[in-house]
Amino acid sequence: MSSAAPAQLSVSLWRGSDDGCYETYSVPRRASQTVLDVVTYVQRHIDATLSYRFACRVGMCGSCAMTVNGRPRWTCRTHVAKVAANGRLKIGPLENLPRIKDLATDMQPFFEKWRQAEGVFAPSLTRAEPMARIKPDSRARMAADAAIECINCGVCYAACDTVRWNANYLGPAALNRAWTLVNDERDAGNAARLTAVAASGGCHSCHSHQSCQEHCPLALNPTESIAGLKRRTVAAYLNGELKA
Amino acid sequence: MKTLGPRGSSLWIAAIIHRLSGLALAIFLPVHFFVLSLAFHGGARLDGFLRWADQPLVKFTEVGLVFLLTVHLLGGLRVLVIENFDWHDGQKRLAMLVAAVSAVTAFIFLMRVF
Numbered sequence: 001m002s003s004a005a006p007a008q009l010s011v012s013l014w015r016g017s018d019d020g021c022y023e024t025y026s027v028p029r030r031a032s033q034t035v036l037d038v039v040t041y042v043q044r045h046i047d048a049t050l051s052y053r054f055a056c057r058v059g060m061c062g063s064c065a066m067t068v069n070g071r072p073r074w075t076c077r078t079h080v081a082k083v084a085a086n087g088r089l090k091i092g093p094l095e096n097l098p099r100i101k102d103l104a105t106d107m108q109p110f111f112e113k114w115r116q117a118e119g120v121f122a123p124s125l126t127r128a129e130p131m132a133r134i135k136p137d138s139r140a141r142m143a144a145d146a147a148i149e150c151i152n153c154g155v156c157y158a159a160c161d162t163v164r165w166n167a168n169y170l171g172p173a174a175l176n177r178a179w180t181l182v183n184d185e186r187d188a189g190n191a192a193r194l195t196a197v198a199a200s201g202g203c204h205s206c207h208s209h210q211s212c213q214e215h216c217p218l219a220l221n222p223t224e225s226i227a228g229l230k231r232r233t234v235a236a237y238l239n240g241e242l243k244a
Numbered sequence: 245m246k247t248l249g250p251r252g253s254s255l256w257i258a259a260i261i262h263r264l265s266g267l268a269l270a271i272f273l274p275v276h277f278f279v280l281s282l283a284f285h286g287g288a289r290l291d292g293f294l295r296w297a298d299q300p301l302v303k304f305t306e307v308g309l310v311f312l313l314t315v316h317l318l319g320g321l322r323v324l325v326i327e328n329f330d331w332h333d334g335q336k337r338l339a340m341l342v343a344a345v346s347a348v349t350a351f352i353f354l355m356r357v358f
């Protein structure tokens with residue numbers, strides 16, 4: 001912490017549900033402090049009724065994402081020094097998701113869209129059969145690997161204006177997941193998956209703003225995945241492979 | 245404090261410019277075709293409009309139209325490349341290049357129109 005940093009942070013937190021408002025708290029500034037540390041301090045020392053969600057605190061679980069000074073971020077991996085040079089923090093729940101209370105959002109629509117995009121692996125072999133051998137340097141596997149590390153934190157979904165404008169849009173995370181399965185040689189669900197992501201609200205709704213890529217804490221590029229789905233669904237349509 | 249949130253990146257602005265320029269061109273085109281149709285009713289009406297269009301303010305508006313047309317054309321090509329070919333990084337640089345080429349094209353038009 002630099003000597004010029006203020007001893008106290010002015011922290012505005014969203015309280016309540018849709019009809020709530022921001023309330024401001026004073027939190028001691030500490031060295032190597034994360035935004036999650038700040039929220040936890042308020043809950044432990046100032047107001048125990050504050051609701052928020054976190055688990056691992058080390059960027060593994062993807063449950064602590066919130067809107068920090070206007071941008072969706074993992075709070076556990078966001079240092080206060082990076083986002084609050086003036087000593088002020090404004091922390092709200094993720095956008096584009098229903099608010100439950102305070103900083104906690106309802107992730108159900110997010111995961112429901114995951115299912116709508118056929119984001120579940122459909123095995124092509126039984127456990128009695130030999131394990132499939134996949135070349136790690138094959139084009140399809142490399143495409144899947146480039147997108148596979150998503151932990152479903154919802155940051156891309158909250159950053160996406162297409163989600164904001166179109167409630168039916170599946171969103172970057174669900175489509176990114178679908179792209180990993182489209183490229184998984186072991187998967188047998190592509191007919192239904194390509195039909196699902198080609199439908200209204202699917203990959204062709206994406207405007208390529210690349211906000212998902214810009215905000216992804218793992219530096220993934222869902223726009224690239226969605227562009228891949230656009231090509232694959234058009235090819236499937238021309239080949240008559242899309243279900244009616 | 246950043247207030248634009250996820251909005252405000254160069255690619256987001258590029259998408260908004262693409263959409264707004266498309267709307268502006270959609271409004272312009274019927275007017276353009278209407279003016280062309282004046283020729284069907286004798287040259288006098290078209291000549292009258294063309295004399296009116298020689299005003300400096302109208303010429304400046306045409307510079308804006310040239311910018312909108314170029315930025316929409318090149319921005320659309322960028323999106324088509326994204327959606328139909330393998331991914332290439334550097335989209336921000338491409339979007340900036342689109343804006344720069346459009347501005348230069350409009351400037352060249354401005355220099356030649358007066």
